[in-house]
Each structure stands twice: as structure tokens, then as C-alpha cells.
Amino acid sequence: MDIEVSKIVQGVEPSATLAMSAKAKELKAQGETVYNLSVGEPDFDTPKHICDAAVDAMRAGHTRYTAASGLPELKAAVVADYKARFGLDYASSQCVISNGAKHSIHNALFATLNPGDEAILPAPCWVSYTELIKLCGAVPKIVATQEQDSFKLTPEAFRAAITPKTRMLLLCNPSNPTGSCYTKSELVELAKIAVENGLFVVADEIYERLVYDAVPFTSFPTLFDGLQDRTIVINGVSKTYAMTGWRIGWLLAPENVAKKIASLQSQETSNPCSISQYAALAALKGDQECVAAMRAEFEKRRDYVAERIAAIPGMTAPKTGGAFYVFFNIKNFLGRKYNGVQVDTDKDWCLELLQQKKVATVMGSAFSAPGYARASFAASMDTLKTAFDRIEEFVKE
Numbered sequence: 001m002d003i004e005v006s007k008i009v010q011g012v013e014p015s016a017t018l019a020m021s022a023k024a025k026e027l028k029a030q031g032e033t034v035y036n037l038s039v040g041e042p043d044f045d046t047p048k049h050i051c052d053a054a055v056d057a058m059r060a061g062h063t064r065y066t067a068a069s070g071l072p073e074l075k076a077a078v079v080a081d082y083k084a085r086f087g088l089d090y091a092s093s094q095c096v097i098s099n100g101a102k103h104s105i106h107n108a109l110f111a112t113l114n115p116g117d118e119a120i121l122p123a124p125c126w127v128s129y130t131e132l133i134k135l136c137g138a139v140p141k142i143v144a145t146q147e148q149d150s151f152k153l154t155p156e157a158f159r160a161a162i163t164p165k166t167r168m169l170l171l172c173n174p175s176n177p178t179g180s181c182y183t184k185s186e187l188v189e190l191a192k193i194a195v196e197n198g199l200f201v202v203a204d205e206i207y208e209r210l211v212y213d214a215v216p217f218t219s220f221p222t223l224f225d226g227l228q229d230r231t232i233v234i235n236g237v238s239k240t241y242a243m244t245g246w247r248i249g250w251l252l253a254p255e256n257v258a259k260k261i262a263s264l265q266s267q268e269t270s271n272p273c274s275i276s277q278y279a280a281l282a283a284l285k286g287d288q289e290c291v292a293a294m295r296a297e298f299e300k301r302r303d304y305v306a307e308r309i310a311a312i313p314g315m316t317a318p319k320t321g322g323a324f325y326v327f328f329n330i331k332n333f334l335g336r337k338y339n340g341v342q343v344d345t346d347k348d349w350c351l352e353l354l355q356q357k358k359v360a361t362v363m364g365s366a367f368s369a370p371g372y373a374r375a376s377f378a379a380s381m382d383t384l385k386t387a388f389d390r391i392e393e394f395v396k397e
Contacts, residue, residue, distance in 0.1 A: 008134075008135060008137070011134060012131050012134070012135065013127075015128060016127050016362055016363065016366030017038060017040065017127055017362050018039075020038040020354070020360050020361070020363075021036065021038045021360065023351075023354060023360070024038060024354065024360035032358055033358060034354075034358045034360060035358060035359045035360065035379075035383050035386055035387035035390065036360045036379070036383075037359065037360055037361050037375040037376050037377070037379060037383075037384075038361055038374075038376065039376060040176060040323075040324065040376050040378065042239065042242040042244070042294065042324070042378045043378055043379050043380060044242040045242065046241065046242050046243050046246070047242070047283075047286075047290040049282060049286050049287065050241060050243065050279050050280075050282050050283045050286070051279070052282075053278055053281070053282030053286075054275050054276070054278060054282075056278075057275050057278035062275065063274060064274065065270060065271055065274070066272075066274050067271060068262060068265055068270050068271050069095075069097060069258075069261075069265060069266075069271075070096065070097025070098075070250070070272065070277060071097065071277045071281065072092065073281055074097055074277050074278075074280055074281045074284075075095040075097060075250075077281055077284045077285055078095050078097075078235075078250055078284065079092050079094075079252075082219075082233075082252065086219045087222065088221060088222060088228065088252075090252050091255065093255060093258060093259070094253055094258045095250055095251070095252055095258065096251050096253070096258055096261050096262050096265060097271075098248075098250060098251070098265060098269075098272060099248075099249070099273075100236060100238060100248065100249045101204070101236040101238065101250075102128060103247075103249060103272075104234050104235075104236065104249040104250055104251040105129070105132060105202070105204065106132055106135075107261045107264055107265060108202050108232045108234065108251055108253070108257075108261065109132050109133060109135075109136050109138070109202070110135075110136055110264060111257060111260050111261045111264055112168065112202075112232070112257065113133065113136040113167060113168065114136075114167075115136070115138065116138065116139065116165060117136075117138040117139065117165060117166075117167040117168070118139045118140075118141045118163060118165040118166045118167060118168075119138055119167060119169075119170055120141045120143055120158065120161050120162070120166060120168065120169045120199075121133075121140050121141065121142050121143065121170050121368075122145050122151075122152070122153035122157075123142045123143060123144050123145060123367065123368035123369055124145070124151055124177050124178055124327060124364065124367040124368060124372065125142065125170075125172065125177075125367055126172060126177065126204075126367065127367060129170055133170075138167075139165070141163075141166065142368050143158065143161045144369070145157070147318055147329060150180045150318040151175065151180045151318060151327065151369075152182055152186060153171070155189045155190060155193060158193050162193075162197050162199070167200070168200055168201065168202060169190070169194055169200075169202070170201075170202045170204065171190070171201060171202070171203055171204065171220065172206075172207075173203065173204070173205060173208075173220070174207040174208070174210065174211060174321060174322025175322075176207065176325060177325050177327050177362070177364075177367045177369075177374040178318065178325065179302075179319075179321060179322055179323045179324070179325045179327065180320075180321060180322075181211055181215065181322045183218075184218040184223070187220060187223055188223050188224070191220070194230070195227070195230070199230075200232070201227075201230065201231045201232070202231075202232045202234065203231055203232070203233050203234065204234040205219060205233055205234060205235050206234060206235055206236055206238070206239055206249070207239055207322050208235065208322075209240040209291055209295065210239060210240070210295055210298060210323055210324060211295075211322040212295070212298075212320070213299075213321070215321065217322075220233065221233060228254075229254050230254075231253075232251055232253040232257065233251060233253075234249065234251050235250060235251075235252075236248055236250060237249075237279075237283050239323075239324075240283075241280075241290070242294065243276075243279070243280070243283065246273070246279055246280065247272065247276060248272055248277060248279075248280040298324050298378070300381075301324070301377040302320050302324070302326075302377060304377075304381065304384060305326050305375070305377045305388070306319065306320070306326070308384075309326065309328050312392055314332035314333065314395075315328055315329060315332070315333070315395070316328065316329045317329065325374055325375065325376055325377070326375050326377065327367075327369075327372055327373075327374050328372060328373055328374075329371065329372055330346060330349055330364075330371065330372060330373050331371040331372075333349060333395050334346070334348075338352050338397065339356060339397065341356075345365070346363040346365050346370050346371055346372060346373060347363040347365055347366075349373065350362065350363040350373055352394075353390075357390040357391070357393065357394045358390070359387045359391060361373045361374060361375045362374045375387075
């Protein structure tokens, strides 16, 4: 007799970004040269002083369990960082260190959503949001945004999406997959609507140190008094310090929520990796020049990619204000044949681009926005140049 998989898990879709990256690696294993723009992972090595801290932690014997919610020293460093940069006052007990920002999002959703609750998601949205919400038994209420608005949620669209079942707004700023950044005034209007309707906000700010054009970043709970009590902030070290594989993220939440999340995590995973936590501590407390250097390089790549897309007739993309993605419109390139293969959807287009030109991107439909594709510019300039040469060849052919 076969074991029957639960109905909840049967409904979970695999991560499209990881699936495309896996396909790219499969081709690479076959001896193909693949230009991978599919995965949101900095191509830089983790800075040396962070790696050294991990080695020192191992040699010092810090290889045992920590508190389930994280090292007290790391929690204190996170809280101190938010005080120094944003003026926000949190107690260490309001911080929970988890196995990456995705785990922190999982914890925030499971601790606050009941079956049948609605969570508003501006689309395009990161692929895992919808699936994590559904795993809670809640309903992702996807609200389409427009390219001419830089894919940002407008107050009118937000207000129209709210129903008696709406409980939460999940907002990624800067955005994955679009790279859009909200201004302070835009955030204030959304925050007012959330408060008026008794909603809380999960603010995914994992890319907040990667904002370009010298534009200051506004953390959501800083917008006005009282908002901190109805906001759960998500962050981590993966994107800022090129530490994706170290798996350290955190959340900052009201005391009662953080306490329950700590209990939840104690039952699910216990503590995050002790060595990674000491590395994250070194990242937060160490020299931040590495962050500035990586951000400057990403900005150069952002400018280059924008020029290449603008030079392709019929292809458009709003300006990337943060993160390391460009979300480009490919609707003019669908409904045609590429080397005899009919391509009607964004998924077909991305798969044929990978198969024929060995360039990996991610289809917009994975982010609830069909007709688009996402490319990551967290890759070397040489990789970007060759990849966009091939994209240009592909659409011209």
C-alpha cells in the first residue's frame, strides 16, 4: 500500500527559480556552458573576516546547541543594528534568528494566519510567498500591479482587495522579482490603509542594503508611531554579505508574536547552525566596506543590463531601484517560432532560451505575472555580456 501524501502538501508547487537553476546545472553537467541568470545569489565570495569568524567559532568549540531562537549575542547585534540605522527600539526577546529569511517568513505566517484568512500579495511576487501562505491553510490574495507603476501596489488597488477575511499585507521592498523600491510617501499611504482596516504587515526587507542611486531606504515600521506594533520585519545576511548558503535570517516582531514564534521554532528545527550564527555576528559587527563594494558593483551591472534591454526593440523593463533583478516584458516575443519550435508562453520562452542559447532566466508566470521574465544580474559582467548577446540573438532569430 502506498503512503498517501497529505492534501496540503499535494497542492504545493516546487520553486520555479530553483527548478530553472537545477535545469541549468543539468545542462552544465552534460558539458554545456550555461549562462545562469536564474538564481538570486550574489556571485561574490563571503568576505574573509566572516569566514575567519566561523573557523574561530569551530576551534573555540561553539559547535553545540544554542538557544532555539538564536545566540543572545547575535540577537543583540540585530537589535543594535536596527536602532543605529533606523532608530527602532526592539528588545532582544523580539528577535528570532532562523534558518534563513525564508524560514523566518514561514514562522511569521504560521504564527499569525488561520485557515481561511486572506493575505494580500502584490504581484509580481516571490515564488515562495503563495505556497507558504497556502501551507498555513490561508488564502493568497494576489493583486496585480502594472509595469507603468514600476510594479508597485497602489493605494486604490490595495483598498479594493481588502475583504472581511483579509488579515495581512505581505510586502517585499525592494522587490523580488522586479527590483522596485517604494518611496517613503508611497509606503505611508499603504500603511494608513493597513491601520484603518486592522491589518498587520509582514515587511520582507532582505534586500534593504542593496538600494541604488544613493536613495535612502525606509524600513516599514519607521513610517509613523504605532506601526511597529503591527509589523513583522524579515531580514538576514544572505544577500547583503553573500552568505546564501550559511542560512541565517531573522524576524523582528511584537513581543507576544516573537515569543510564540520562538516556541514554534523550538519544536520544528531548534536553533539555526551555531557556526553560521557566529559568522553572521561577525558580518553585522565587522567592517561594512564589503557591503558598499558589492552594492557599487551591482549598480554598475544594473546600468549595463538596463542599457542592453533598452536596445532590444519591443522589450521593456522598469528601472531597477534595488535588489539584483530585472523583470522584463517579453509579450512581443511570444506566439512565434524559434528554430522551428512554437513559443506561446513565458515558460516556453524561458525554456527555449535555455535550451537553444544556454541562458537561464525565470518565467514571469512563476511570480504570478505571465508575459515577463526575470533575470538576475548577480553574475559577472562577462557572463551578463554573453548572456544578453545571446538573448538578443534569440529574439532576432
